[in-house]
Structure formats: C-alpha cells, structure tokens
Amino acid sequence: MNIEKEKDLASSRARIMKALAHPTRIFMVELLSRKEMSVGELTAAVGADVSTVSKHLSLLKQEKILSHTRDGKTVNYSLICPCILEFIHCLDEVISPDAGKGSSCSLVRK
Amino acid sequence: MNIEKEKDLASSRARIMKALAHPTRIFMVELLSRKEMSVGELTAAVGADVSTVSKHLSLLKQEKILSHTRDGKTVNYSLICPCILEFIHCLDEVISPDAGKGSSCSLVRK
DNA sequence: ACTTCATTTGGTCTTTTTGCCAAATTACAA
DNA sequence: TTGTAATTTGGCAAAAAGACCAAATGAAGT
Numbered sequence: 001m002n003i004e005k006e007k008d009l010a011s012s013r014a015r016i017m018k019a020l021a022h023p024t025r026i027f028m029v030e031l032l033s034r035k036e037m038s039v040g041e042l043t044a045a046v047g048a049d050v051s052t053v054s055k056h057l058s059l060l061k062q063e064k065i066l067s068h069t070r071d072g073k074t075v076n077y078s079l080i081c082p083c084i085l086e087f088i089h090c091l092d093e094v095i096s097p098d099a100g101k102g103s104s105c106s107l108v109r110k
Numbered sequence: 111m112n113i114e115k116e117k118d119l120a121s122s123r124a125r126i127m128k129a130l131a132h133p134t135r136i137f138m139v140e141l142l143s144r145k146e147m148s149v150g151e152l153t154a155a156v157g158a159d160v161s162t163v164s165k166h167l168s169l170l171k172q173e174k175i176l177s178h179t180r181d182g183k184t185v186n187y188s189l190i191c192p193c194i195l196e197f198i199h200c201l202d203e204v205i206s207p208d209a210g211k212g213s214s215c216s217l218v219r220k
Numbered sequence: 221a222c223t224t225c226a227t228t229t230g231g232t233c234t235t236t237t238t239g240c241c242a243a244a245t246t247a248c249a250a
Numbered sequence: 251t252t253g254t255a256a257t258t259t260g261g262c263a264a265a266a267a268g269a270c271c272a273a274a275t276g277a278a279g280t
Contacts, residue, residue, distance in 0.1 A: 003155070010137035012218045013201050017136065021127035022268085027120035039227055045113070052269055054228055064217055073226050073277050081217075090200040091123050108122045132238090149257060162239050164258055183247045183256050 019063040024048060025056050026088065028077075029065065033085040036078035038071075129173040134158060135166050136198065138187075139175065143195040146188035148181075 001009075020026050024046050031037060031045055043053045057077055060066040065084055068077045079085070092108050111119075130136050134156050141147060141155055153163045167187055170176040175194055178187045189195070202218050 006140065007133065007137055007156075009218075010140065011133040013198060014131055014133045014136050016201055016217050017127050017131035021124055021131040023117065023121040023124045026124050026127065027117055030116065030120065040225095046117075049270055050227070051229080051271080055268085058228080070227095070277085073224090075227060087197075087200045088123060090197050091126055108119075108126060150255095159240055160257070161241080161259080165238085168258080180247085180257095183254095185257060 016063060016065075019060055019065060020088070022056065024053070025060060028053075028056065029060070029079065029084060029088065032066065032077060032079050033082060036076045038074040038076050040074065042077070126173060126175075129170055129175060130198070132166065134163070135170060138163075138166065139170070139189065139194060139198065142176065142187060142189050143192055146186045148184040148186050150184065152187070 020029065027046055028042055031042065037045075039050065039054055039057065042057070043050045046053060057066060057068070061068060061077075064080060066077050067080045068075050070076075130139065137156055138152055141152065147155070149160065149164055149167065152167070153160045156163060167176060167178070171178060171187075174190060176187050177190045178185050180186075
C-alpha cells in the first residue's frame, strides 16, 4: 500500500476513534450495548444536560456507530453494530492482556 | 459494577482513544509497529513540522503507548506493546467484519 | 387549536487541541 | 570549546470540541 493510501486509512480510523474518544460517549456506547435506550434514559444515566447528550448522540450517529428510531415522542438509540463493543473491550483485553502478571502492557487499569 | 466505576473505566478508555484519535498519531503508531524509527524518519514519513511530530510523540509516550531510547544524537521510538496495533486493526476487522458482503457495519472503508 | 413532554438546534462562551516558529537542550565530532 | 545535527520545549494564534441556555421542532393527548 502506498503512503497516501495509508494516510487516508489513518484518517478514517482516527475519525472513528475521535467519535469514541470522550468519557460520556464511550459510556453511552457501553450502555447501549446492553439495550436500546431513549435520550432521556441516557441523560439520566450519564448525568449531563439533555442537549449535551443529544449532541453526543448525533455525533455517534453521524459516524454510523448508532442508529435511532422514534417511538411516539421518545427517540431510542441503539448500536448499529454491536461488535463496536468488542472493539472497545479490545482496549482492555489486548492492551493489558495480563493485568495481574506484571506485564509491560497496562494502559487501562480495571 | 456500579455506575461510578463504569464511568471511571469509560474515562480510562477515552484517554487512550483520545491519544490515538489523530490521523498523524495513528499513522505513526502503524509505522512504528513495523520497526522502530527516529523522530527525523517519522517526520519525513508523515510530512509535518518536526516540533509537531515531537509533540505528538510525547503525547503517545505519556499515555504509555510508546517508549524511546536515545542512540547518539537521534531518539528512537517504538511501541511498548505491539498489540496496540491489533487494537487499531480491530477497528477494521471488527467494525466492518464483512466489507464485501454489503453488511450494515461499514465504518472504515479500506 | 392548545398543551405538554421529549428531543434537537442555534447561539455563545470556555476549554482543549493543533501547528508552527524560535529558542533551548543533548550528543558528538572537529 | 566550538560547531553542527537531532530533538525538545515555550509561546502564541488559529481551529476544534464541549457545555449550557434558550428557542424551535415533533408527536401525542385534550
């Protein structure tokens, strides 16, 4: 692969990473991996202003991580691809594969 | 796990994500997964100001993703844990597991 | 049509992130 | 010690991201 293509790929990856690179957003993705939730429920769970939560959600939607369906006057969000959760957990599993063993990889402490 | 612990974990994960959430940084990690490189080599490869590259590197160092050793007047950077690369590729593999198949998961296009 | 509840959008302010320049540091060689 | 190449640091301006309020929109129910 040539260097320009590699840079493009890096940009694509960085966009996704960036969408997940926020405590509230990553937490919401974790919550949504368990069950779909409305904006109100998510707002209560994360403890922030509704408008803030809504904007986080639309960012994740824009990056095609979440989808939403309207049900009456509430809007439910859910993971488009539940495997994104695996990706996040990949951080814990892969980056600190042997948390107890005193390995050199210990980026995320549980 | 209680909700506060979950939020803490989300923050830890977000810190790592954030360190990787930049085209240049993610590209450098990819390069460094192949072989260790000096600041000068990386600068040439990514095409940015040396000082900029140096700052990106120290951010990655701070997050314990990279380590460095001095060799004469050059400094060589390398991945502390090569498995971080697997994590990044996890984005491609896990998030769009079946790129050709017309799946609903297609965040990263190659 | 009028209200009410849930969510989104617009606007603004603050904080963080980037990127470059110039100056400082480090190591080595003459 | 002087000079030179490689890297880091400090400082500053521009750009992006985040948070909150207020106003707008959407979907029922009265």
